Amino acid sequence: MPTNEAKCLTRGSLNAVVTDHGIELLPTFFIESEKAQIFQRANFQFSLHCFAIVCKVVDMVEDSSKRKRPNILVTGTPGTGKTTTSAALAEATRFRHINIGELVKEKNLHEGWDDDLDCYIINEDLVCDELENSMEEGGNILDYHGCDFFPERWFDCVVVLQTDNSLLYDRLVKRGYTESKLSNNVECEIFQVLLEEAKESYPEDRVVALKSDTIEDISRNVSTDRLGEKLAFFIPMATKLMQKDQCLVDTGVLCLAVPVLFHFVRTWASNQ
Ligand SMILES: Nc1ncnc2c1ncn2[C@@H]1O[C@H](COP(=O)(O)OP(=O)(O)OP(=O)(O)O)[C@@H](O)[C@H]1O
Known part of the structure; x- marks a missing residue:
């Protein structure tokens, strides 16, 4: 990810993909440089840490859009x-x-x-x-x-x-x-x-x-x-921002939740 992009963009998406090695999180999340480093090292294998990562992503979405109303x-x-x-x-x-x-x-x-x-x-x-x-x-x-x-x-x-x-x-x-x-x-x-x-x-x-x-x-x-x-945007912007934030959180959780669930089912099935 180019540094300037990492600096100025704060939103994107994080996709979880099921591979033979487990679940990998593929970041297309445009985030601040410091947070970007976390995800540049990504290709996280699914583990118990996944839950923490999900929480982190949700936190980040909330973090990047703390301002719910315009100034x-x-x-x-x-x-x-x-x-x-x-x-x-x-x-x-x-x-x-x-x-x-x-x-x-x-x-x-x-x-x-x-x-x-x-x-x-x-x-x-x-x-x-x-x-x-x-x-x-x-x-x-x-x-x-x-x-x-x-x-x-x-x-x-x-x-x-x-x-x-x-x-x-x-x-x-x-x-x-x-x-x-x-x-x-x-x-x-x-x-x-x-x-x-x-x-x-x-x-x-x-x-x-x-x-x-x-x-x-x-x-x-x-x-x-x-x-x-x-x-x-003076009045509607506040509402729009809130809807957008909620949508980002929802999308982030959904992107991760579906493959995680799929992985559980597959692991469970292979153990039967
Ligand atoms: N569009 C306008 N039409 C008529 N009178 C106005 C208008 N805008 C301001 N005024 C009058 O001009 C005076 C100065 O207005 P105001 O204090 O809102 O200006 P300001 O830009 O905030 O000034 P300052 O920077 O000095 O605080 C007030 O008496 C106000 O009623």
């Missing part, structure tokens, strides 16, 4: 509506809304205040450590105006909100932003900095850019009509 990152320039959209999305999906700015403040995940930028200097490592368990579990909507320091594996979808420059300007003025903060953010929007960052940090097919000019845009972005078009 979504909602990003964009400040003022594009991340918090408003994430809150609405959380209500529609029943997922957890995590506002990174709030989390940083609440849990002290920063290295002090930056007077020039007028915000906390966040400690990215502390933030990632804080979130790791929840992200592994899935079902999170992260809301932050940056996206390049989160692990790529965390997200199934990265939504980049975009707002017309003059509308954004007005929103930020209403917030009382200083002139330099205003122009920084509007420039950031003009040059689509967040969209570029998202495309560089995540596979393109996971990145969705959505217009967020009006309240109607927000409701359209999280409505079921819109789900059918762009975000269809």
Whole structure:
């Protein structure tokens, strides 16, 4: 198995075949490199260990798909509506809304205040450590105006909100932003900095850019009509993932159980 394949693929199948020597497990299971080594040495003869192997396979299937629900990152320039959209999305999906700015403040995940930028200097490592368990579990909507320091594996979808420059300007003025903060953010929007960052940090097919000019845009972005078009997997994906996981477990067990049973019958018959 080529190393790159072993590294990036985590699923496949493991077939048990009855031979003259007993049962051999033939791995076509694409797994992480460490686990791959176990199976590269495969051609396991059937023995009492077989039961342990079956358990291991089932464990691995479960392991490789621990996340039963997707994680979504909602990003964009400040003022594009991340918090408003994430809150609405959380209500529609029943997922957890995590506002990174709030989390940083609440849990002290920063290295002090930056007077020039007028915000906390966040400690990215502390933030990632804080979130790791929840992200592994899935079902999170992260809301932050940056996206390049989160692990790529965390997200199934990265939504980049975009707002017309003059509308954004007005929103930020209403917030009382200083002139330099205003122009920084509007420039950031003009040059689509967040969209570029998202495309560089995540596979393109996971990145969705959505217009967020009006309240109607927000409701359209999280409505079921819109789900059918762009975000269809937000709600159904959780169910699909669970069905797929169950199916993989079932298939793994079935692939092994049938030949194992056959072997027992054959051994029993030959002893008669
Ligand atoms: N699509 C929209 N249409 C109209 N108003 C909006 C829209 N999105 C956001 N707003 C308004 O703009 C302001 C900022 O919204 P919000 O806090 O959701 O933005 P944000 O991107 O999360 O900002 P930040 O990054 O600073 O937290 C709020 O007053 C909100 O009501």
